[in-house]
Amino acid sequence: MPDKLSLPLDDLLNGLRAAGEATRVRLLALLRQSELTVKDATTILGQSQPRISRHLKLLTEAGLVQRFPEGSWVYYRLADNAQGGLVEALLSRLDEDDAIVARDRERLDAIKHAQAEVAAAYFRAHAEVWDSLRAFHIAEDAVESAMREALGEEHFSSMLDMGTGTGRVLELFADLYDSGLGVDTSHDMLRVARANIERAGMQAAQVRHGDIYSLPVTGQRFDVVTFHQVLHYLEDAPGALVEAARVLKPGGRLLVVDFAPHKLEFLRTDHAHRRLGFSHEQMAGWLGAAGLELVSVRDLPPPAERPDEAGDPLTVTLWLAREPGTSSHSQVAAEPAKEVA
Incomplete structure (x- = not known):
């Protein structure tokens, strides 16, 4: 170097x-x-x-x-x-x-403290919605644990989180990467993410405003790209996957976390979901069209005990794919795609 x-x-x-x-x-x-x-x-x-x-x-x-x-x-x-x-x-x-x-x-420090207070107020204003949605699927800590298992504990150089929101995924993997970048179109969420990054002391992470269909990362390539509960908001989910594939390094990995198909129409009308989940076959087709190889699929069904008002439960699915080049992760990614219930 x-x-x-x-x-x-x-x-x-x-x-x-x-x-x-x-x-x-x-x-x-x-x-x-x-x-x-x-x-x-x-x-x-x-x-x-x-x-x-x-x-x-x-x-x-x-x-x-x-x-x-x-x-x-x-x-x-x-x-x-x-x-x-x-x-x-x-x-x-x-x-x-x-x-x-x-x-x-x-x-x-005084400015950062004031910004953190603004971020906390933003969380409080939206907490009711987030808490109500969590009742429909498995606890988020279980999802995060599954994400860590999917990518493993081997250190890698660079990470890109698409639609980063509060920056939680950057924080989840902060001990594994040398540099992390989160991209989002929401100025409000980016302010929250910056406050969270500052609070956690994540000097290797940053967030940036940008369009995930046309990423503001000219010349940059990443070892890992993630979509955490983002694709169901998009008009063109396949297009976002193509753009993610474009910025992967040879042998780089793409992790998608989203819902399996469901019938909760209110998520479309009340919470701006564009798609009511994705099937294994649909996602595999999109990933293949983006030039990626599907490595594994894992479903995380909702807990057996959940509030009666939750209605139709939501299954969270993790799809792991790779760019078909070679890298230090190729020996892991070369395994055939497998489904884990």
Whole structure:
């Protein structure tokens, strides 16, 4: 692996010039801890929006910082490249107890606390719906345990969670990947996910606004891609699977978790479900059309004891597929597809 700090002379000089200013050093120190918007930075540093925007523009042009537009907002974070490694090296010499740096850190913590409170309020506002839906299928901890079993405990480099919602899947597998990315179209859910990532201290994870039919991941490939209770909301579930397959590394794995066919029409009318579950045959056909090999299928039936008002129960199904190239996981993925009740 190339040294993360190795840079051509011109890039090194440009990076040093860009970082060589007090406000920009403070910005880099903050971005080392968390993603920021311009609004966050202006609040913390007490400077005007045009001034902060100019500093961030210079840092971005020098390759030290990356920007991710999300609707009318733009999130900034340290670059994950050699220039980012340069920033890490420079900031490692910064005194964390410096009065200015410590005050910036306190203001950042205050902002994050306020955002966490907003996220908690959002959860409370939707808790009634989520709790009522859980009565129809197996407990979520059992689903998560099955997801861990499906992917195994072997470490992998990169993960993409499609329709990440609250970022729970990124948290579930945080001990297995080097970098995790969640993509979602909902700004509200992304704010919740960011608060959860911050709370859990998941420095290797990030979330990004984007269309899962046209992913904002130019040039990136992933070892694992997941869909957790997402496909039933989509108009074009097969199209989403094709896009997921496109960004898998050779031998990479795709895990889909969703409902088996059911008759709960109210989920369509009241909760925006576009499809009432998926059969084994239907999903196998879609995965094959996306160029993937089906590895295993597992059904998780609802518990025997459930509230009477639950009506028709929901079975949760896990489909594991792989890109038919070779990788360190090929010896696992090469097993023929199997169904587990």
